[in-house]
Amino acid sequence: ETGVTQTPRHLVMGMTNKKSLKCEQHLGHNAMYWYKQSAKKPLELMFVYSLEERVENNSVPSRFSPECPNSSHLFLHLHTLQPEDSALYLCASSQDDDSYNEQFFGPGTRLTVL
Amino acid sequence: GIQVEQSPPDLILQEGANSTLRCNFSDSVNNLQWFHQNPWGQLINLFYIPSGTKQNGRLSATTVATERYSLLYISSSQTTDSGVYFCAVERPFYQETSGSRLTFGEGTQLTVNP
Numbered sequence: 001e002t003g004v005t006q007t008p009r010h011l012v013m014g015m016t017n018k019k020s021l022k023c024e025q026h027l028g029h030n031a032m033y034w035y036k037q038s039a040k041k042p043l044e045l046m047f048v049y050s051l052e053e054r055v056e057n058n059s060v061p062s063r064f065s066p067e068c069p070n071s072s073h074l075f076l077h078l079h080t081l082q083p084e085d086s087a088l089y090l091c092a093s094s095q096d097d098d099s100y101n102e103q104f105f106g107p108g109t110r111l112t113v114l
Numbered sequence: 115g116i117q118v119e120q121s122p123p124d125l126i127l128q129e130g131a132n133s134t135l136r137c138n139f140s141d142s143v144n145n146l147q148w149f150h151q152n153p154w155g156q157l158i159n160l161f162y163i164p165s166g167t168k169q170n171g172r173l174s175a176t177t178v179a180t181e182r183y184s185l186l187y188i189s190s191s192q193t194t195d196s197g198v199y200f201c202a203v204e205r206p207f208y209q210e211t212s213g214s215r216l217t218f219g220e221g222t223q224l225t226v227n228p
Contacts, residue, residue, distance in 0.1 A: 031214065033214075037155075041220075042118075042200075042218040042219060042220050042221065043200070043202075043216075043218040045215060045216065045217075048214075048215065056215065088155050090155075090157065094214050096214070100162075101145055101204070101214040102145075102147060102159065102162040103147065103202075103214055103216060104159060105149075105156070105157035105159075107154065107155065107156045108155040108156065110155065
């Protein structure tokens with residue numbers, strides 16, 4: 001399934017580094033999402049974009065900065081992260097429709113902060 | 115917010131056995147999805163099932179929205195069915211806003227032994 005792709009798949013970074021995660025969807029959807037999955041925890045919604053506008057920010061620290069330049073691409077810019085930010089970061093997309101809004105996920109980026 | 119409870123948390127089966135996974139939720143929903151997360155972290159869509167019954171091969175799902183639960187049935191299990199099964203729901207409130215907001219349960223860890 002290559003409807004939603006994410007790069008890189010694995011990332012190791014120091015606390016002072018700046019890096020970016022990239023997500024691309026090939027499904028013609030108009031909404032995109034970032035989720036965080038920490039060990040032994042359910043997925044947590046971080047950001048929601050609909051028609052390239054951010055419509056939700058679930059109290060995420062400012063060291064995570066999302067960007068959605070168009071409806072097919074979503075980025076998550078990372079700077080001065082903490083070791084507790086190590087997690088699997090998942091991107092998803094959906095067609096924002098009143099009657100149908102199934103989300104489809106990318107393979108994730110496994111992030112380790114040293 | 116809405117509460118999502120999945121049971122059992124862990125399940126170990128012999129190949130060929132059948133199983134039923136349960137998802138209870140605390141409020142009415144307009145979206146319910148079942149996912150399988152493979153060992154590499156990829157979330158695979160199984161069913162989009164806010165109500166009713168669906169079948170796909172050896173898997174089927176039933177959601178009884180009025181009683182706030184959903185069941186996922188796996189028949190003739192195979193070792194490739196191993197992984198974590200997640201239920202995720204969305205409340206109707208968010209129909210008035212853009213995008214979709216899924217709340218995930220903690221998952222059922224399924225292990226199928228040969």
